Amino acid sequence: xxxxxxxxxxxxxxxxxxxxxxxxxxxxxxxxxxxxxxxxxxxxxxxxxxxxxxxxxxxxxxxxxxxxxxxxxxxxxxxxxxxxxxxxxxxxxxxxxxxxxxxxxxxxxxxxxxxxxxxxxxxxxxxxxxxxxxxxxxxxxxxxxxxxxxxxxxxxxxxxxxxxxxxxxxxxxxxxxxxxxxxxxxxxxxxxxxxxxxxxxxxxxxxxxxxxxxxxxxxxxxxxxxxxxxxxxxxxxxxxxxxxxxxxxxxxxxxxxxxxxxxxxxxxxxxxxxxxxxxxxxxxxxxxxxxxxxxxxxxxxxxxxxxxxxxxxxxxxxxxxxxxxxxxxxxxxxxxxxxxxxxxxxxxxxxxxxxxxxxxxxxxxxxxxxxxxxxx
Amino acid sequence: xxxxxxxxxxxxxxxxxxxxxxxxxxxxxxxxxxxxxxxxxxxxxxxxxxxxxxxxxxxxxxxxxxxxxxxxxxxxxxxxxxxxxxxxxxxxxxxxxxxxxxxxxxxxxxxxxxxxxxxxxxxxxxxxxxxxxxxxxxxxxxxxxxxxxxxxxxxxxxxxxxxxxxxxxxxxxxxxxxxxxxxxxxxxxxxxxxxxxxxxxxxxxxxxxxxxxxxxxxxxxxxxxxxxxxxxxxxxxxxxxxxxxxxxxxxxxxxxxxxxxxxxxxxxxxxxxxxxxxxxxxxxxxxxx
Numbered sequence: 112x113x114x115x116x117x118x119x120x121x122x123x124x125x126x127x128x129x130x131x132x133x134x135x136x137x138x139x140x141x142x143x144x145x146x147x148x149x150x151x152x153x154x155x156x157x158x159x160x161x162x163x164x165x166x167x168x169x170x171x172x173x174x175x176x177x178x179x180x181x182x183x184x185x186x187x188x189x190x191x192x193x194x195x196x197x198x199x200x201x202x203x204x205x206x207x208x209x210x211x212x213x214x215x216x217x218x219x220x221x222x223x224x225x226x227x228x229x230x231x232x233x234x235x236x237x238x239x240x241x242x243x244x245x246x247x248x249x250x251x252x253x254x255x256x257x258x259x260x261x262x263x264x265x266x267x268x269x270x271x272x273x274x275x276x277x278x279x280x281x282x283x284x285x286x287x288x289x290x291x292x293x294x295x296x297x298x299x300x301x302x303x304x305x306x307x308x309x310x311x312x313x314x315x316x317x318x319x320x321x322x323x324x325x326x327x328x329x330x331x332x333x334x335x336x337x338x339x340x341x342x343x344x345x346x347x348x349x350x351x352x353x354x355x356x357x358x359x360x361x362x363x364x365x366x367x368x369x370x371x372x373x374x375x376x377x378x379x380x381x382x383x384x385x386x387x388x389x390x391x392x393x394x395x396x397x398x399x400x401x402x403x404x405x406x407x408x409x410x411x412x413x414x415x416x417x418x419x420x421x422x423x424x425x426x427x428x429x430x431x432x433x434x435x436x437x438x439x440x441x442x443x444x445x446x447x448x449x450x451x452x453x454x455x456x457x458x459x460x461x462x463x464x465x466x467x468x469x470x471x472x473x474x475x476x477x478x479x480x481x482x483x484x485x486x487x
Numbered sequence: 488x489x490x491x492x493x494x495x496x497x498x499x500x501x502x503x504x505x506x507x508x509x510x511x512x513x514x515x516x517x518x519x520x521x522x523x524x525x526x527x528x529x530x531x532x533x534x535x536x537x538x539x540x541x542x543x544x545x546x547x548x549x550x551x552x553x554x555x556x557x558x559x560x561x562x563x564x565x566x567x568x569x570x571x572x573x574x575x576x577x578x579x580x581x582x583x584x585x586x587x588x589x590x591x592x593x594x595x596x597x598x599x600x601x602x603x604x605x606x607x608x609x610x611x612x613x614x615x616x617x618x619x620x621x622x623x624x625x626x627x628x629x630x631x632x633x634x635x636x637x638x639x640x641x642x643x644x645x646x647x648x649x650x651x652x653x654x655x656x657x658x659x660x661x662x663x664x665x666x667x668x669x670x671x672x673x674x675x676x677x678x679x680x681x682x683x684x685x686x687x688x689x690x691x692x693x694x695x696x697x698x699x700x701x702x703x704x705x706x707x708x709x710x711x712x713x714x715x716x717x718x719x720x721x722x723x724x725x726x727x728x729x730x731x732x733x734x735x736x737x738x739x740x741x742x743x744x745x746x747x748x749x750x751x752x753x754x755x756x757x758x759x760x761x762x763x764x765x766x767x768x769x770x771x772x773x774x775x776x
Contacts, residue, residue, distance in 0.1 A: 147593065149701040151601025283746050310746040314705050316696050319495045320741035320748075323488050340603060340697065351614060352491075352621045372605055372697060376612075 137180045138173070138435055140165075140425055141199035141207040141229075142418065143215075148187035149314070149340070152368055153211065153414045158183065159407050160418035161208060168422070174429050179422075186210055189218045196222055199229075205435040206230050206428070208421040209250065211414060213237035214285040216250065223249045229437035230428070230444055232421040234414075236260065237289040241464040251444050252464035253421050253456055254362075257286075259487055260384045260469055261293040261336075264359045267382065267471060268332040269301060272357050276306035278330035280321050280345065282337040283310050290336040290361075306330050311341055318345045322352050332357045339363045343372025350377035362386050365472050365479035366412045378474045386453045387413045388472045388479045399452050420451035424465070454486075491620050492737045498626030500733020501633040502695075505688035506706055507713035507725040508636070509681040515657040515720050516677035517569060519580045523588040524685055525707030526595075531557055531689025532698045533595055536604045546609055554686045561682030562675050569678075570671075588703065595700040606693040629691045636684065637726060644722075653677055657720075716756045718769020728767060731755070 144157040165179045173179060182202055184195035192215035199207055210216050211234035220240065223231060228249045238258040239245065268274050279294060281287035291308065298304050307328040309321045322345075325333055333349070333356055335342050342364055349356065350373075362385035363369050370378050389400050389410050399419075403411045425440070427449045432439035444465075449456040454468035467487040472479045506528050513521050531553050538549035568587060572580045608625060615622040644650035655663040656673045664670045688706075696702055713732055717724030732752055739751030759767060 147596060147601075147700070149699045151596055151700055152603060153601075155601045310744075312746070312749065315748075317495055317499060317737065317740075319492060319737060320745050323492070323741055326488075340699070343603075344697065351623060353614075368603060372603060374605070 136177060138177045138429060139180055139182060139202065139204040140422060141182045141184060141202065141204035143184050143186045143192060143195045143199070143207060143209050143219075143231075144211075144414075144418070145187055146183060146185040150187070154185075156412045156414035157208075157211075157418040159403070159411065160415035160420075161422050163403060163406060163415075164419045164422035164426070168426050174426050175433065177435070179426065181422075186212075186215055189215055192219055193222055200226060204229060205437060206425040206440055207232075208418055208425065209233035210235060211254075211417060212286070213240060213289065216240055217285055220245070220247060220250055227437075228441060230425070230441040232424050232444075234417040234421070237285055238293055239285070239289055241459075241462045243461045245462075247463055249441060250463060251424075251458055252462075253417060253424060253451065253453065253466050254386050255454075255466050255469045255487075256462075256464055257290050257293055257361075259467065259485075260361065261290055262297055263384045263469060263471065263485060264334050264361075265294055265297040265301075267384070268334060268357075268359050269303070272332050272359070272382075274330075274332035274357070276328060276330045276332075277303075278307040278309075278325045278328065278333045279305045280309050280311060280318075280325075280333065280335045280337060282341055283312050286338070287336050294334065294336070311337060311345070313338060313341065315341055316344060318348045319352070321345070322349055322354060325356070326352075326354055330356055332359060334359050335364075336361060339366065339369040340372060343369045346373040346381065347377050350374070358382065359384065362469075363413055365474060366414075367410045368412055370474070370479075375477065379477070381474045382482075383472050383474075383479070384469050385413070385472050385479075386466070386469060387416045388470060388481050390478045391470075391481050393481075395450075396452055416452050420449075420453050420456070423451060424449050424456050488620075488741075490617070491622070492741055493734070494620075494622050494626050496734035496737035497730060498623075498629045498695075498733070499736065500730035501629045501726070502688055502692045502729070503706075503709045503713050503732050504726040504729025505629075505633055505636065505684055505691070506710040507717065507729055508722065509685040509688070510710055510714045511717070511720060511722055511725045512677050512681040512684070514714070516653070516674050517565075517573070519569065519577050520584070520711070520714070521564075521681075522581060522584040522707060522711075523564070523591060523703075524681075524710060525705070526588045526591040526703035527557060527560065527682065527685045528689035528692065528706055529595065529698060529700075529703040530560065530591065531686040532606065532693035532696070532702075533599050533604070535690055535693050536599070536606055536698060540606065550686075550690055553690060554683045557682035557686035557689075558679040559682075561678040561685075565675055565678040569674075588707070592700045592703065599698075599700075601700065604698040606698065608694045623695075625691065625694055632687060632691060633726060636687065637723070640680075640722065649673075649676065712753065712756055716759055716766055718763075718766025721766065721768035724766060724768030731759075 144154040146154040169178050184198050186192035186195045196219045206229050209231040213235040216233045216235035231250045232253050234254045236257040241256040268277050281291040309324050359382045364383040427447050428440045428443040432443040456465040458465040470481045471483045472481050534553045538544045568583050610624040652668050652673050656670050713728040717728035735752040735755045740748040
């Protein structure tokens with residue numbers, strides 16, 4: 112009898128209490144973002160979001176009694192992003208908030224597979240990363256894949272805006288090329304083809320040549336699959352050159368920084384297939400935005416909300432896992448469902464992408480307004 | 488549209504030419520390439536953001552102050568980077584200027600942050616309309632400023648004592664010193680003048696380029712390409728070279744491929760150098776062995 116009671120007590124102790132092998136120690140979460148260089152503004156926004164999330168978590172007692180600490184590494188270039196990942200591994204971080212750049216995630220993915228973690232939540236959207244054929248056990252996505260975004264962009268341009276002549280300008284990198292390929296395939300399914308396709312490179316400042324092509328062809332809608340700075344300048348110059356055309360842009364087109372580059376009036380009426388709209392009237396989003404503005408005295412961008420949600424997703428996984436072991440966290444990421452500001456994260460077990468929702472927004476009177484929310 | 492492309496190409500080319508002019512003067516004075524020249528131009532842009540936008544100092548006064556600041560920064564650069572190393576190899580000095588470039592980019596981020604800073608045009612939303620052609624007024628302004636600079640410095644170099652001293656130091660520093668010219672002062676003046684040229688370039692390009700900490704790298708690359716194409720020490724070559732680069736970029740992107748715009752424009756530079764290895768306006772120096 113005494114032995115059975117003792118045995119039962121041992122069983123209760125082992126399985127009844129959360130096993131926290133890092134009790135009392137910090138939980139280390141790495142953040143890979145552009146801290147310097149031309150895209151340093153992305154890093155500033157990402158730091159805002161990540162720090163805000165960690166402050167809330169730590170103010171509420173941390174995760175399973177352990178406080179969270181962030182470790183930032185700069186990923187200005189693709190090579191730097193691989194180095195950033197390696198440095199975070201050396202620091203033995205338990206999980207990572209990764210890049211929003213598809214090209215950098217694609218570069219880091221083989222390293223993460225080779226070294227086996229830690230789990231990373233990224234904001235990359237290239238369909239190639241989230242394909243079932245991609246070998247990936249550790250990298251999870253918290254933004255809708257471009258497969259969904261481009262499908263909606265083309266559908267909106269052709270069906271809602273009734274455009275026969277759609278022009279595409281893409282940036283010549285993984286994000287741009289993958290987006291272009293996805294759109295071309297979508298047009299094919301509709302027995303159509305883009306009226307004009309042209310490109311730009313990162314750092315381009317003058318888009319007269321590209322605008323000339325769209326004007327010659329008589330495009331009614333243009334889909335710019337480019338980065339924020341190039342997109343902002345393109346729309347600005349389109350407006351300056353007097354071309355009256357509808358634009359359906361990617362998610363950052365309704366971001367505060369891109370709209371500032373476009374200039375007042377240039378962005379009026381522009382559409383975007385986006386994850387996040389800061390001026391959304393959804394109660395959860397509006398409350399979060401108000402809190403963010405109170406903390407940082409500026410409007411949040413997509414990059415801040417992604418980092419915020421990514422930290423919270425990792426925190427939820429660590430809490431569920433009950434340990435800070437990277438494999439346990441990875442397994443927990445496959446199971447959890449988290450209501451973030453961008454949307455609901457629930458990882459697809461085949462692709463590991465967890466976000467399947469976007470919004471279509473339009474800039475009206477200088478402010479983005481959500482027209483539709485689409486969940487896949 | 489051809490005229491549109493022509494105006495844009497000329498405008499961009501003049502910007503590259505103005506920055507390259509700053510490089511030319513430093514080369515003529517001390518035979519070094521300053522890899523931080525593009526970042527000096529961006530510094531002028533950031534200063535414009537502070538003076539003209541944030542502190543609401545009138546535009547012309549802001550330009551004047553910025554030119555003085557850039558002249559001083561260039562002289563400080565000459566005293567701290569060039570002068571201590573002037574007897575060491577020019578490669579060492581060039582590498583130091585790369586360090587200065589990285590230093591400046593990080594200083595920009597500390598002072599002005601990582602966000603893009605849009606500089607509004609002094610012309611507001613006004614555009615020059617000529618039939619169907621829409622011309623941003625910045626581009627003709629850049630062309631006019633560049634012409635003014637060329638005319639001014641031709642007069643300065645050939646009709647003033649200081650200008651003649653600069654030419655003498657460039658021709659042969661030792662002999663110039665023997666003639667009683669304070670070569671150290673002339674070199675500092677050369678750097679200061681280069682700073683003013685770069686300030687003008689930075690102010691002109693700020694509304695077009697949108698300031699970011701790394702924008703200087705792009706301008707540096709283009710200005711260096713112009714320097715090589717022009718022949719390093721040629722003042723008219725810098726402007727002509729800049730215009731060739733600007734036009735080849737714009738027309739190449741429009742009529743051949745926007746994706747290979749850079750390859751096209753640098754390909755043209757390579758072809759020019761194949762036929763004129765010393766540059767468009769460079770001269771071949773023969774040495775007896």
